[in-house]
Amino acid sequence: NAGVTQTPKFQVLKTGQSMTLQCAQDMNHEYMSWYRQDPGMGLRLIHYSVGAGITDQGEVPNGYNVSRSTTEDFPLRLLSAAPSQTSVYFCASRLSGEINYGYTFGSGTRLTVV
Amino acid sequence: SQKIEQNSEALNIQEGKTATLTCNYTNYSPAYLQWYRQDPGRGPVFLLLIRENEKEKRKERLKVTFDTTLKQSLFHITASQPADSATYLCALDSWGKLQFGSGTQVVVTP
Numbered sequence: 001n002a003g004v005t006q007t008p009k010f011q012v013l014k015t016g017q018s019m020t021l022q023c024a025q026d027m028n029h030e031y032m033s034w035y036r037q038d039p040g041m042g043l044r045l046i047h048y049s050v051g052a053g054i055t056d057q058g059e060v061p062n063g064y065n066v067s068r069s070t071t072e073d074f075p076l077r078l079l080s081a082a083p084s085q086t087s088v089y090f091c092a093s094r095l096s097g098e099i100n101y102g103y104t105f106g107s108g109t110r111l112t113v114v
Numbered sequence: 115s116q117k118i119e120q121n122s123e124a125l126n127i128q129e130g131k132t133a134t135l136t137c138n139y140t141n142y143s144p145a146y147l148q149w150y151r152q153d154p155g156r157g158p159v160f161l162l163l164i165r166e167n168e169k170e171k172r173k174e175r176l177k178v179t180f181d182t183t184l185k186q187s188l189f190h191i192t193a194s195q196p197a198d199s200a201t202y203l204c205a206l207d208s209w210g211k212l213q214f215g216s217g218t219q220v221v222v223t224p
Contacts, residue, residue, distance in 0.1 A: 031210045042120075042203060042216035043158070050210035059115065059213070090157050096210070102148045103212060105157035 002026050006091050006106035013081040013113045021076040021109050023091030030096035032074040033058070034066065036087040043090060049074055050096065081113045084114070118140045118215035120204055126221045128147040133191040135218045137204030144206035149189050152201045152217065162189075162205070194222045 007022045023032065026090040030051045035043040045058030047066040055066050063085060074093075078085060088110050092103040118138040127133045137147070143166050150158035164171045164180045164187070171178045177190040183185050199222050203214040 033210075033212055035214075039209055043214040045211070045213055048211055056211070058211070092157075092212070099146070099163070102146075102150070102160035102163050102205075102207070103158075104160070 004091055004093055004104050004106035006089075006109050008109060009107070010110050011112070013078070013111065015081060015083060015113060017081050019078055019081065021078075021089055021091075023074045023076065023106060024072050024106070025093045025094075027047070027074065027093065027104065028071060029093035029104070030071065031103075032068070032091065032093045034064070034074070034076045035090045035092065036060065036085075037090060037108075038087050043076075046076065046089075083113045085111065086113045087111060116206060116213055117193055118204060118206060118213060120215035120218045122216060124219040124221055126223065127194055128141075129195060129222055129224050133194050133198070133220050133222070135189040135202055135204075135220070137187040137189065137215055139185050139206055140207070142205070144208045146207040147178075147180055147187050148186075148205045148207055148212070149176075149178060150203040150205060152203055158203055158214075181194065191220070194220075196222045196224055198219075198222050 002023045033048040034046040044060045049055045049068040091106045094103045119138045146163045146164040149161045152158045171173040175192045179188045201219045203216040
């Protein structure tokens with residue numbers, strides 16, 4: 001079990017460029033989420049998904065798109081990068097239904113937009 | 115929307131003492147309230163969860179209480195150790211939507 005895998009670990013973008021942050025999990029988790037964390041702050045929910053083909057917006061969705069075509073993958077797309085999107089991005093997942101265990105997080109992608 | 119509040123001031127505590135952290139929320143009670151630990155440069159790590167119909171949960175030196183009337187959870191670390199120094203995050207889980215408080219830093223000194 002690799003858990004939750006995020007790629008790349010580091011990325012520098014120029015303003016206006018687009019890119020996709022990848023997130024994959026091999027635990028057959030239905031629920032997946034994307035967060036951003038700015039210095040000294042908690043995690044803010046960008047988008048989440050409760051299963052393949054189902055996504056919804058979180059607290060800060062503007063500037064980001066997601067899709068969920070398979071249970072394993074939940075990519076996050078930045079359409080036109082802005083300096084305000086400089087942040088650390090985390091992906092997380094968990095099983096659906098009644099649980100005794102919380103979310104598993106990836107190790108993060110550190111994104112800088114210049 | 116849900117507002118989740120944690121004490122933003124760092125909690126400095128002596129080794130062996132009990133650290134108590136507070137999490138307050140404003141709107142609906144979640145299906146699960148969860149606590150995570152985050153070390154610098156790392157992703158959060160799950161510690162404990164408590165259901166809306168539970169009052170207390172324990173795991174080793176950790177204890178969580180949940181009061182849906184007060185809309186509050188307390189997180190206790192007993193017999194604290196320097197290795198417990200980290201940021202602790204409260205999160206509300208409503209069937210796929212997990213939202214976090216800003217976290218409280220705990221510093222345990224020998």
